[in-house]
Amino acid sequence: KAGVTQTPRYLIKTRGQQVTLSCSPISGHRSVSWYQQTPGQGLQFLFEYFSETQRNKGNFPGRFSGRQFSNSRSEMNVSTLELGDSALYLCASSKDGRGTSNTEAFFGQGTRLTVV
């Protein structure tokens, strides 16, 4: 079956602009999580969506937002980009997060965002 698909793979934006990243989860997966990966801070949790509802949110400013559609596809948006937002953004999907068999998170290849 198809894996988690993130688009675009690479993105270059200018400070002050906004950006939208997309994530298509594995078919049948209803939970989508987003992570930011930087050399300095490592992997940090942004937020998690399940059935179009945000269930959990990390410690990021309000410029970072997301949403999930009825087909479980998710988007994250970053407004008023700052140089420090340059990072690899990873999306992960899982079935529903509950129960031992559903705990595995499958990751996409990420979107490399560069802010100049």
Next chain:
Amino acid sequence: AQTVTQSQPEMSVQEAETVTLSCTYDTSESDYYLFWYKQPPSRQMILVIRQEAYKQQNATENRFSVNFQKAAKSFSLKISDSQLGDAAMYFCAYRSRGGGSNYKLTFGKGTLLTVNP
């Protein structure tokens, strides 16, 4: 809040040899999951092995095994018969089992593993 610590930023191993990557974590919870993920240069995170805290038996997946010491909050990964394809960044991760924040993974900073031919 939970924290995960990987004290070895880099490790190297000779092909066919065994290497152990260390991970410690801090939590007040009694029920949780622990994971080792591998991130090769392609950047895609791949699950290597999973351990449920309520299980005393250490998880094993082919050449990969863990040493889970719950009281010591330690979760090390042993790679046997190392192969060139094992070269990657390895991340230890924690996930709660209960409600609330249980849908997020907390990662360590990672250990870069080099495999020498």
